[in-house]
Amino acid sequence: MFKKIIKGGQRKSSKSNSTDASLYGYGPPSSHNPGSGPNSNAVVAPAQNSDVLMVPPPMTTVEPLPSFRDVSVSERQNLFMRKLQICCFQFDFSDTLKSIREKEIKRQTLLELVDFIQSGSGKISDVCQEEMIKMIGVNIFRCLPPASHENTGQEATDPEEDEGYLEPSWPHLQIVYELLLRYVVSSETDTKVAKRYIDHSFVLKLLDLFDSEDHREREFLKTILHRIYGKFMVHRPFIRKAINNIFYRFIYETERHSGIGELLEILGSIINGFALPMKEEHKLFLVRALIPLHKPKLVAMYHQQLSYCIIQFVEKDYKLADTVIRGLLKYWPLTNCQKEVLFLGELEEVLEATQPAEFQRCMVPLFRQIARCLNSSHFQVAERALFLWNNEHIVSLIAQNRQVILPIIFEALGKNIQNHWNQAIHGLTVNVQKMFMEMDAELFDECGRQFEEKAARVQEVEEQREMTWRKLADAAAERGEDHMVTV
Numbered sequence: 047m048f049k050k051i052i053k054g055g056q057r058k059s060s061k062s063n064s065t066d067a068s069l070y071g072y073g074p075p076s077s078h079n080p081g082s083g084p085n086s087n088a089v090v091a092p093a094q095n096s097d098v099l100m101v102p103p104p105m106t107t108v109e110p111l112p113s114f115r116d117v118s119v120s121e122r123q124n125l126f127m128r129k130l131q132i133c134c135f136q137f138d139f140s141d142t143l144k145s146i147r148e149k150e151i152k153r154q155t156l157l158e159l160v161d162f163i164q165s166g167s168g169k170i171s172d173v174c175q176e177e178m179i180k181m182i183g184v185n186i187f188r189c190l191p192p193a194s195h196e197n198t199g200q201e202a203t204d205p206e207e208d209e210g211y212l213e214p215s216w217p218h219l220q221i222v223y224e225l226l227l228r229y230v231v232s233s234e235t236d237t238k239v240a241k242r243y244i245d246h247s248f249v250l251k252l253l254d255l256f257d258s259e260d261h262r263e264r265e266f267l268k269t270i271l272h273r274i275y276g277k278f279m280v281h282r283p284f285i286r287k288a289i290n291n292i293f294y295r296f297i298y299e300t301e302r303h304s305g306i307g308e309l310l311e312i313l314g315s316i317i318n319g320f321a322l323p324m325k326e327e328h329k330l331f332l333v334r335a336l337i338p339l340h341k342p343k344l345v346a347m348y349h350q351q352l353s354y355c356i357i358q359f360v361e362k363d364y365k366l367a368d369t370v371i372r373g374l375l376k377y378w379p380l381t382n383c384q385k386e387v388l389f390l391g392e393l394e395e396v397l398e399a400t401q402p403a404e405f406q407r408c409m410v411p412l413f414r415q416i417a418r419c420l421n422s423s424h425f426q427v428a429e430r431a432l433f434l435w436n437n438e439h440i441v442s443l444i445a446q447n448r449q450v451i452l453p454i455i456f457e458a459l460g461k462n463i464q465n466h467w468n469q470a471i472h473g474l475t476v477n478v479q480k481m482f483m484e485m486d487a488e489l490f491d492e493c494g495r496q497f498e499e500k501a502a503r504v505q506e507v508e509e510q511r512e513m514t515w516r517k518l519a520d521a522a523a524e525r526g527e528d529h530m531v532t533v
Contacts, residue, residue, distance in 0.1 A: 101173065105131045108148040111155070114162055126162065126174050129155050130181045133222075139214035149218070156221040163228045172239055178229065179243040185222045187251045190258055193302065211259035223266040230273045237278055244274060246284055253288050256305030268308040272315060286331070289313065293335045301342045310339075310351035317358040324363050332359050332366065337373035345385060353392045360399045367400040368407045375411055383424040390419065390430040397440050405443045413451050417458035420475070425468040432474040435481060445485050452482055456493040457500070 102124070111129055114122050132155045137145050159178075163170075170178070191211070213219060229235055230244070252274075255267055275285050289309050296303045320328055336359075339345065339352050360367050374393060379385040397405070419431035434440050444451050462475040483490045 101177065102127055102131065108132055108135050108151050110151050113158060114167065122162075122167070123171055123174055126159070126170060127177060129159055130174075130177050133159065133181050134184050136184070137215075137218075139217075153218060153221065156218065156225065160221060160225045160228055163225060163232060166232065166234055169234050175229075175239065176243050178225075179248070182222055182226050183248065183251070186219060186226075186255065190255070193259060193304075210261065213258070213260040213263060216260065216262060219263065220266070223263070223270065227266070227270050227273065230270060230277060235277075237280075241278055241280060244278065244281075246281070249274065249281060249285060250288060253285075253292060256292070256309060257303055259304050264305050264308045267305070268311060272312050275312070275316065286316070290331060290335050293339060297335075297338050297341055301344065306339070307348035307351050310348055310355055314351060314354045314358060317355055317362070320362060322362060324359075328359075329363075329366070332356075333369065333373070337370065338377070340374065340377040340389070343382065343385070346388060349388050349392070353395060356392065357395050357399065360396055364399065364401045364404060367396060367404040370396055371400070371408045371412055375408075375415055378415060383422070383427050386419065386422070386424075386427045387430050390427070390434070394434055394437060394440065397434075397443065398437065400443070402443060402446060406447060409443075409447055409451060410454070413454045417455045420455065420458040421461055421466075423467070425471055428462070428466065428468070428471045429474065432471070432478060435478050441481070448482065448485055448489060452486075452489055452493055453496070456497055460497055 105128070109132075111125060111132065114125060117125055133152055135148065135152060137149050137152070139149075229240075249271075252267065252271060256264060258264055258267075271285070275282055289312075292303065292309065293306070296306060317328075336352065336355055339348075345352070356370055360370055371393070374389055374396070378389060416431055416434070419427050422428045422431075435444075459475050459479055462471060463479070466472055466475070479490075
């Protein structure tokens with residue numbers, strides 16, 4: 047009698063497992079496990095044990111599955127796995143009329159996964175986490191299409207002037223990114239477990255995607271990478287080094303990358319959190335990566351974010367001001383007036399955070415460059431340079447060191463008043479001269495005398511040169527007459 051009861055219980059258990067399994071698109075375990083017979087309990091038992099979760103066999107078609115609300119709590123992990131399998135299917139989004147039903151099923155399934163993770167209905171198992179990260183990788187890690195200038199063979203242009211490429215598969219990609227973001231920020235996510243799946247390889251592939259021309263994708267990537275940096279402390283040095291390498295390649299090899307601005311936004315937040323005293327590693331990053339980013343001609347597309355990072359360094363360690371200013375002078379543009387305007391704006395922000403001791407170390411080469419900007423024929427460059435005298439902190443630094451600075455720029459101010467074609471520049475130059483006269487009238491008069499003496503010497507040299515040329519011309523004429531042959 048006892049044996050009959052045991053056998054009846056076994057048959058009932060197998061039937062129950064078969065019914066539950068059929069909910070997720072596959073039959074009884076025995077149909078997929080040749081080694082499991084009708085009398086075997088080894089396969090049936092784990093299916094009811096939530097602690098031991100088996101990866102279900104792959105699906106061959108995309109069919110809708112029941113929602114998480116329609117199954118018991120113990121079966122949600124298995125259903126989660128099956129939904130992940132549906133989301134691994136790839137579709138051709140270049141043809142909007144192809145696989146419409148399957149695309150919609152996948153989209154709805156992705157939304158259900160996002161809701162499940164966001165709601166915190168229950169902690170998902172390690173196996174589910176691993177399979178979810180694999181599914182995310184299948185969807186987002188792909189070969190990016192060539193940039194528009196690579197298709198046409200034309201020279202790269204400012205991305206702000208381009209129409210902008212939009213990823214056709216974005217309706218699915220957006221939800222996949224949302225799923226990854228919710229997983230990373232979830233309080234249920236244990237970093238000790240998650241770091242096995244979000245590893246260095248995953249982070250590198252994520253960084254490669256920053257070159258996407260779709261600005262929507264780059265915005266999601268920026269948010270996700272920033273959250274990963276904040277949550278996975280073990281990855282922080284590696285992420286900084288990987289971003290460094292992207293910058294190096296951009297500066298010295300390609301000069302083309304769509305995501306430099308977004309990466310700099312992340313770094314701006316990272317730099318803001320640097321502890322003091324600042325590590326030597328971070329100072330090297332400033333010198334070797336951030337300052338050379340002023341070199342590429344497309345600096346305008348990320349200059350705002352770059353300038354913010356530079357200012358963060360100077361505000362955290364004022365001794366770096368001299369290094370930054372000399373770096374700007376090193377990469378100062380010679381023929382690109384728009385870049386000069388950007389550099390002058392950044393220079394003003396750096397000088398606002400500069401202390402007198404650091405200012406004195408670099409003021410001579412700095413004001414030689416400013417003098418050249420004052421005499422620029424491009425009125426925006428000259429105007430931006432003259433606007434430096436509207437900043438009270440910079441004026442105080444100049445006043446403290448006027449004995450050195452005024453002789454350097456006095457000639458440039460004089461040339462502007464005499465020769466510059468723009469009346470606005472003429473008026474601003476007069477205002478700067480008046481400011482120096484009020485600071486130190488005696489020094490201003492002395493510089494004026496020296497300027498007049500130098501101008502007189504230049505005029506004398508020019509007259510002497512013209513006289514020498516006239517003598518040579520006369521001598522050549524006389525020599526020609528002596529050797530003239532008459533017929």
